[in-house]
Amino acid sequence: MPGETALEYLRNAWYAAAAEAEITRTPLRRMLLDTPVVLFRSLDGNPVALQDRCAHRFAPLSRGTLLGDELQCGYHGLRYDRGGRCVHNPHGPRIPAHADIRAYPLASRYGFIWLWPGDPALADAALLPDLSPFDPRPGYRTQWGYLRIDAHYQLVIDNLLDLSHVEYLHPAFASGGAIGNTRHEVIEADGVVHANRWKPGCTVSPLLGRCWGRPDAIGDARSCIRWHPPCTLFLDVGATETGADPGDGVTLSFLHLPTPESGTRTHYFWAATRSHSPDDDELTGWIQATTERAFMLEDEPMIEAQQDNLGPGADMASLHPVYLAPDLAPVKARRILARLIEAERGAQPAGIR
Amino acid sequence: MPGETALEYLRNAWYAAAAEAEITRTPLRRMLLDTPVVLFRSLDGNPVALQDRCAHRFAPLSRGTLLGDELQCGYHGLRYDRGGRCVHNPHGPRIPAHADIRAYPLASRYGFIWLWPGDPALADAALLPDLSPFDPRPGYRTQWGYLRIDAHYQLVIDNLLDLSHVEYLHPAFASGGAIGNTRHEVIEADGVVHANRWKPGCTVSPLLGRCWGRPDAIGDARSCIRWHPPCTLFLDVGATETGADPGDGVTLSFLHLPTPESGTRTHYFWAATRSHSPDDDELTGWIQATTERAFMLEDEPMIEAQQDNLGPGADMASLHPVYLAPDLAPVKARRILARLIEAERGAQPAGIR
Amino acid sequence: MPGETALEYLRNAWYAAAAEAEITRTPLRRMLLDTPVVLFRSLDGNPVALQDRCAHRFAPLSRGTLLGDELQCGYHGLRYDRGGRCVHNPHGPRIPAHADIRAYPLASRYGFIWLWPGDPALADAALLPDLSPFDPRPGYRTQWGYLRIDAHYQLVIDNLLDLSHVEYLHPAFASGGAIGNTRHEVIEADGVVHANRWKPGCTVSPLLGRCWGRPDAIGDARSCIRWHPPCTLFLDVGATETGADPGDGVTLSFLHLPTPESGTRTHYFWAATRSHSPDDDELTGWIQATTERAFMLEDEPMIEAQQDNLGPGADMASLHPVYLAPDLAPVKARRILARLIEAERGAQPAGIR
Incomplete structure (x- = not known):
């Protein structure tokens, strides 16, 4: 009978990533669909999810420090904004190219934070089921x-x-x-x-x-x-x-x-x-x-x-x-x-x- | 020098599976030759060994319940007799085909329960060594x-x-x-x-x-x-x-x-x-x-x-x-x-x- | 960028294997470069490093006994000298061929015991860095x-x-x-x-x-x-x-x-x-x-x-x-x-x- 195997994940879909109360100003690492994600709340209270892997030496950003809404890597100090853009390099005058990391669309609903691991352009909170x-x-x-x-x-x-x-x-x-x-x-x-x-x-x-x-x-x-x-x-x-x-x-x-x-x-x-x-x-x-x-x-x-x-x-x-x-x-x-x-x-x- | 490797098991042979006292009315799961086996004693005191994997969703039967001499799966309730025959399906009028599981020939001797993992037709207690x-x-x-x-x-x-x-x-x-x-x-x-x-x-x-x-x-x-x-x-x-x-x-x-x-x-x-x-x-x-x-x-x-x-x-x-x-x-x-x-x-x- | 991978080890080089104080008359097993090594001190105080695997049945020699400067396997009693030569076979009149095991050149310097995993002929304490x-x-x-x-x-x-x-x-x-x-x-x-x-x-x-x-x-x-x-x-x-x-x-x-x-x-x-x-x-x-x-x-x-x-x-x-x-x-x-x-x-x- 077909349909018994699911070795791949559906990417363009909402997945519960955390309960609302779990996401705070302390960055939280969570493996989701084999991918390390760091979750935290920005100053305005909105949840943020970034790839939990610095573009530099791949340290987990969840071991870093939140400075306002920027997450600073705890290993060598690169800083990322809520969109995953690298905005600060303490070791030189320029932000290097390709230093951005992935940010994940989130939705807050029904007491949970939902994460969209697929194409961000397709993420739409209206696609959440009615619960x-x-x-x-x-x-x-x-x-x-x-x-x-x-x-x-x-x-x-x-x-x-x-x-x-x-x-x-x-x-x-x-x-x-x-x-x-x-x-x-x-x-x-x-x-x-x-x-x-x-x-x-x-x-x-x-x-x-x-x-x-x-x-x-x-x-x-x-x-x-x-x-x-x-x-x-x-x-x-x-x-x-x-x-x-x-x-x-x-x-x-x-x-x-x-x-x-x-x-x-x-x-x-x-x-x-x-x-x-x-x-x-x-x-x-x-x-x-x-x-x-x-x-x-x-x-x-x-x-x-x-x-x-x-x-x-x-x-x-x-x-x-x-x-x-x-x-x-x-x-x-x-x-x-x-x-x-x-x-x-x-x-x-x-x-x- | 040959004969140093044993990557396969001899199947048509008696293996000690448990001490006599280990086998009771409480089903016991034991991995033998890479195979999960459930062992228990029937009402007449004879030991029984079945494959410890329900034919339905592969839950271990050792997590189930013994009803008389029938072992009921603890997940969805299929029941098996001492021979591994599925004898009860609570979810429909018929026992589905191919729902039987493997039963293993056993011998009680020398204080141990011996299990024959190979062809049941060849199992013969007389093949046990003289101990x-x-x-x-x-x-x-x-x-x-x-x-x-x-x-x-x-x-x-x-x-x-x-x-x-x-x-x-x-x-x-x-x-x-x-x-x-x-x-x-x-x-x-x-x-x-x-x-x-x-x-x-x-x-x-x-x-x-x-x-x-x-x-x-x-x-x-x-x-x-x-x-x-x-x-x-x-x-x-x-x-x-x-x-x-x-x-x-x-x-x-x-x-x-x-x-x-x-x-x-x-x-x-x-x-x-x-x-x-x-x-x-x-x-x-x-x-x-x-x-x-x-x-x-x-x-x-x-x-x-x-x-x-x-x-x-x-x-x-x-x-x-x-x-x-x-x-x-x-x-x-x-x-x-x-x-x-x-x-x-x-x-x-x-x-x- | 090349040079990021090191799946192999450099063999002809000195590696710190232990602090001086760790090596005593009690044999110490240590895995170094994926290889089991047994370290001990001979009666004259010099450190010795041998492959920690008897040539007979591959038991770790670190589970054996030091008899003078000979290390006796704790499983069946073969004995090795400081150079890894098998010098005693209690089970027969002759030492079997190919019963020797590997001995590793060592250097004692700067508070550490340094081990040379490569070609012993190339081991030279003068190659240690100046520390x-x-x-x-x-x-x-x-x-x-x-x-x-x-x-x-x-x-x-x-x-x-x-x-x-x-x-x-x-x-x-x-x-x-x-x-x-x-x-x-x-x-x-x-x-x-x-x-x-x-x-x-x-x-x-x-x-x-x-x-x-x-x-x-x-x-x-x-x-x-x-x-x-x-x-x-x-x-x-x-x-x-x-x-x-x-x-x-x-x-x-x-x-x-x-x-x-x-x-x-x-x-x-x-x-x-x-x-x-x-x-x-x-x-x-x-x-x-x-x-x-x-x-x-x-x-x-x-x-x-x-x-x-x-x-x-x-x-x-x-x-x-x-x-x-x-x-x-x-x-x-x-x-x-x-x-x-x-x-x-x-x-x-x-x-x-």
Whole structure:
């Protein structure tokens, strides 16, 4: 089956690079798509991303000093402005030619800093998916987290687009009686893949039960996730009284943003937002602890063990996996992404990449 | 000199996979010959070994759950029986084709679980070497141990088949006055290599002296080891009064089972059995501590340092070693094993390996 | 620009292998130029260096025992003399042919043991550079240090031959007001590269100020470093009253000896000597702590981060660096060394290397 391999990255796309709060006046080095990037905030509060490699002797600029909005290399003192232009050479009267470094377009949205690794001329914040529940809204409580997974990002996307695994791997997220009683729906529309799981008449999960204030309630539960290429996933989990309208019950929305660090490592940013008991700090803390336990102690070891069994990369296809019904969404996503990467490769002049 | 390289494994052979006590109702993952294997005990007490890689998304089944005699994948819930047959697919009405995984023939004998990585049709417990001193016997005390060596298993076999190293590396096992006073005998018979060292009129080793209850006794000591391909070694060490019959003195028998984990790592199982003072727990503890010290603090660092000096693999021949008299047995074993591997490779249809 | 790559080592040259005090009657294993070497002192006090790999089964001799001036292998007992000749085989009546191992010419000078990895017939202590300030002298205090850098040794030489980095990386070594007020002079003479930095009318560095007993003094400071191929650097830092003769002020001399362990690791030996307050132990301790902080907490992470950004090796040229004025000295040194390596490669029969 094609579409199982992703050895290249899609370049002309937005990737989550950091949570808003991570970017400060202290330069931060982060490997993104095998490339070292330094992130900081300029004096006006806007985030800046430059290649984290001085043009001179290739020292990381993240080890340097921010002087106003200029980043000075900590090794020999070249200075760069927010656009990556070399603006100061302390060792001679002239700025040498070709001393500029790459600056990356950024967008600040939904609590995250998004980076565009491809052609800057094509970067457009309007291309960000609509994740508006993560825009600041009164009456909502939003929380964030981060983990790092030693596996290819496609394995993380596979994990999320097939949420049948929740019933086996995550006791706190599992609905009692859902296995064998779930309607599974996969929709592909405009390059976005939706995977919806409807679980009528089940015992709602500990997570939903606690948010709802009704532990062990019987109701109709659902988990509806959608994937926007390359690495953005929006998940809505919720429950209502049996037969009631989805709007009536409890809803918890998650963002999952698995950004490739390299072919074998993934930055995994997440956020959760809810309108139920937004001021209940104990509930917020419990959601944080429960989610971190699930992601770091249940998902992470499983995905890393899966990667170990696969060997480097994520080339499932060559191992001839058995496909089950819930694989439809991850396989669609892999195919779409493979096609986008192939199209980009065909379209780009070789020099740009 | 040929026979120095073993880049392939002999497949149609028994390898120690675990000590009996290691295999329980909790699935155990173990890498054997570069292959992940999951081991557990079925309800009737029999050991089971399956490929530790689900046919679906390649998650390790050892992270799953044992339901009766069925092993359920911890990621998405496929279930396998003891034969590796997929017997349950919770996501659809049918078991998909090609969802079975490999099951490995096992034999329980001599305190260990033996695994046959090759053609199951050829697996026959009668092919196990005769190691009957390690069958349960009244009046004997048997003890076990395990270590892991970051080196090719051939280096461990070399170590054991040339026990001249004992006099240099292992003070607790060395006989006083044995160097230069040892008769060394190598016999090859029916594909088994015997290396016997006869040490008349020496001070017996601390190990034998303590087992015998006669520390620093002068007597005739011996160490007789034999190697059965690929990875089974049986060692008899003993001492008698000078000139007496071997049956009269003290005997300690060892099993050494260096099973390849990969080309650079070895599972090293061992056992020891004796009839002298079988109920002396203090002696048993002292033998355990002394043997573990010798194997883990003396052999292991030396063999690993030797591997470092060789680089990856164990291809001695390309480095043109100097051959001494005691190398005869390890060289014979390397040749026999190389021939067996070559014969197997010639005989097997390519698809089976 | 050529001369940026050094994938080979210069063989016919002296390399610092150890500080004098490191070599004792306890054999020391050290990897030098990708080769394992064992170093010890013979009974007459002279240092000995042999290949750290027994000719028999390639065990490291550093795990063996020194019997008089013979090193006995700790695995099976072969013995070698100071010249690497196998002089004892406990397992037979004869020493086997080809059982000798390599011995390396050594020179003891300037507080270090120097090793010649190339053709022993060409080894000549007279080829050592003149570093006479590090000969024992009355009225001087000399101190030593060692660190290990996970980077190619050329990056360490680059670091030292471009001391403009001091003003950015090392607060304790930086002169106030020196940036933009420094005369930089590069001289190449007889294959030696000199890089001198003259800093008139500046606030002397904390290091010089404290040695001089005049913290924050205004004066003429200088740092004059020279590089002898392949890996010897001699640095003189000093200060005088403004306009005075260099001999009048304070001088601190450093030896920097970055010896390649492998293509990605460097042994970095250093020494410092001074005539100011030679008996002031508190000052000596402060210099030690300050220097170790600068080298281990400032240089080492920067050079290792630079190596990370370069990837394995130190092939700057392929990344098209921007060259600034202070790069002249390191580039000259890289070119000289590349030419020497190339000449040696052309001159040597292939078998010797």
